[in-house]
Amino acid sequence: MRRWSWRPQARPIPPQPPSPVPLTREWGSKGKEPPSPWCSFPYFFKEIGPRPGGLRSRPFQRRRGRTPQRPPAPHPRTPQKEDFMDLIETFGAKIGALSEEKPQRARQLLTAGFRANGVKNKLASKRSSKSDRMLFQLVNRAMVTCLAKPQSNVMVSLFTPCEMLHLQGLHPYSCEGFSSYLSGAMAEQPFLHQAEDTGIPNSLCSYHKVFIGAAQMGLMPKPRFILSTSLACDANTLTFRHLAQFYDVPHFNVDIPFESSPQAVDYVAGQLRQMGEFLTQQTGLPLDDGQLARTVARSQRTMALYHRGLRLRAGRQVLSDLTSELLRTAAFHFLLGTPETEAYARQLLREITTAPPAQGKQLLWIHTTPYWVAPLRHLFAQSTRVQVAACDMSYEGIVEADPTKPYEAMARRLVYSPFNGPAQRRIDRALEMAKTVGADGAVWFCHWGCKHTLGGARLGKKALEEAGLPTLLLDGDSCDRGFGGEGQAATRMEAFLEVLEGMA
Numbered sequence: 001m002r003r004w005s006w007r008p009q010a011r012p013i014p015p016q017p018p019s020p021v022p023l024t025r026e027w028g029s030k031g032k033e034p035p036s037p038w039c040s041f042p043y044f045f046k047e048i049g050p051r052p053g054g055l056r057s058r059p060f061q062r063r064r065g066r067t068p069q070r071p072p073a074p075h076p077r078t079p080q081k082e083d084f085m086d087l088i089e090t091f092g093a094k095i096g097a098l099s100e101e102k103p104q105r106a107r108q109l110l111t112a113g114f115r116a117n118g119v120k121n122k123l124a125s126k127r128s129s130k131s132d133r134m135l136f137q138l139v140n141r142a143m144v145t146c147l148a149k150p151q152s153n154v155m156v157s158l159f160t161p162c163e164m165l166h167l168q169g170l171h172p173y174s175c176e177g178f179s180s181y182l183s184g185a186m187a188e189q190p191f192l193h194q195a196e197d198t199g200i201p202n203s204l205c206s207y208h209k210v211f212i213g214a215a216q217m218g219l220m221p222k223p224r225f226i227l228s229t230s231l232a233c234d235a236n237t238l239t240f241r242h243l244a245q246f247y248d249v250p251h252f253n254v255d256i257p258f259e260s261s262p263q264a265v266d267y268v269a270g271q272l273r274q275m276g277e278f279l280t281q282q283t284g285l286p287l288d289d290g291q292l293a294r295t296v297a298r299s300q301r302t303m304a305l306y307h308r309g310l311r312l313r314a315g316r317q318v319l320s321d322l323t324s325e326l327l328r329t330a331a332f333h334f335l336l337g338t339p340e341t342e343a344y345a346r347q348l349l350r351e352i353t354t355a356p357p358a359q360g361k362q363l364l365w366i367h368t369t370p371y372w373v374a375p376l377r378h379l380f381a382q383s384t385r386v387q388v389a390a391c392d393m394s395y396e397g398i399v400e401a402d403p404t405k406p407y408e409a410m411a412r413r414l415v416y417s418p419f420n421g422p423a424q425r426r427i428d429r430a431l432e433m434a435k436t437v438g439a440d441g442a443v444w445f446c447h448w449g450c451k452h453t454l455g456g457a458r459l460g461k462k463a464l465e466e467a468g469l470p471t472l473l474l475d476g477d478s479c480d481r482g483f484g485g486e487g488q489a490a491t492r493m494e495a496f497l498e499v500l501e502g503m504a
């Protein structure tokens with residue numbers, strides 16, 4: 001027996017009374033038999049009448065004399081945002097199609113696309129703040145370099161300290177950052193399918209799947225070597241070993257112990273020293289400890305500037321968007337230690353210091369932002385109603401350390417990261433940061449495939465709500481459009497905002 005359901009299409013249709021309109025009245029045939037569209041066609045047109053002056057009215061209302069004039073052509077439409085999205089979609093499809101047969105050509109096209117995006121951002125993003133524009137240029141340049149100058153490329157996992165690489169003039173690029181960029185170009189789907197078709201499980205984080213697929217299809221150039229850490233997920237250990245075998249390049253992995261202690265810092269610092277020797281072996285360039293100390297000092301200064309900004313952030317309105325949150329993650333990881341990143345942090349601090357009082361709601365965001373979800377992106381874009389005050393992907397690197405001992409300082413950043421160890425450490429840090437930035441609520445983004453973020457979600461919600469911070473668990477995927485649920489994510493966020501606004 002069929003069960004009753006709210007869905008109208010699943011409910012049994014009750015018996016209907018006979019229609020009071022006889023069949024012959026259909027199609028405008030005015031009761032004339034038969035009700036065929038061909039026979040009733042002229043009657044139908046006579047009934048509603050031709051469009052006055054329209055060209056198609058001529059067979060019915062022939063006019064003598066002047067041929068009716070065509071209405072003047074409308075003004076050319078100003079390009080809309082949707083047109084631009086269509087353009088990106090076509091671009092993404094082209095990259096995917098070309099990668100199948102001509103990966104070199106796809107790479108050139110992608111490089112040109114990223115360059116064009118940089119120019120567009122310079123010329124057209126007047127609504128964004130100066131710091132957001134600086135940030136975009138910084139990360140975009142890194143992505144272009146990774147494709148255009150493969151001879152100096154070093155593939156890294158997001159949390160790998162890259163100060164030694166910057167010092168040697170090498171270009172680190174993170175696998176996760178590159179996947180995000182491919183997703184931004186709407187080109188991630190063929191690479192995801194490629195990875196899954198070769199046996200990579202569907203449940204692996206999509207950042208890793210996209211990158212593996214791009215490597216297998218030849219879109220990614222071969223790196224000189226690969227550096228990775230076991231922070232922050234077990235996916236790293238497998239992906240980078242797999243890629244090193246695939247490209248047949250040397251690989252150095254830094255193991256981060258679960259416990260945070262001075263012994264763990266010494267253990268990791270020892271591995272970082274070995275990483276320095278590995279680099280010297282690969283490049284033939286010696287590493288100067290004094291220069292390294294200065295570069296690490298710059299990293300520490302950058303994170304200290306950002307921390308000062310966060311402390312001043314409470315009660316201030318700093319407009320931004322979800323994309324910038326993700327770009328900041330890139331800048332504060334594989335671009336940390338460069339003068340450009342320090343200049344960006346200084347500019348951001350300047351803007352926070354002079355920002356007006358906040359009007360909208362301030363959120364604490366846990367994990368990555370799904371910036372490809374258009375309704376969600378629009379909700380946050382330069383919005384006075386809601387802003388992300390802090391995101392744990394960006395502030396996780398704020399760890400005090402002595403830069404005169406550069407290896408120990410880098411090791412402390414890894415060992416004492418809230419992403420290392422039990423979920424409770426990440427939660428405690430979130431509670432502390434929520435107080436610092438004066439957050440009104442928190443969003444815990446459950447990125448599909450990120451097992452430790454998913455695992456800590458309910459614990460996090462409980463702890464944050466017990467501390468008086470309403471928390472939304474938002475499911476989705478930051479990189480894979482195929483995951484869907486865009487409308488649902490935006491509706492849930494809207495409802496959450498209404499709850500927060502109702503509490504004011």
Ligand code: SF4
Binds near residue numbers: 176206232449453
């Ligand atoms: S999202 Fe999670 S699983 Fe994916 S790379 Fe980041 S930490 Fe690892």
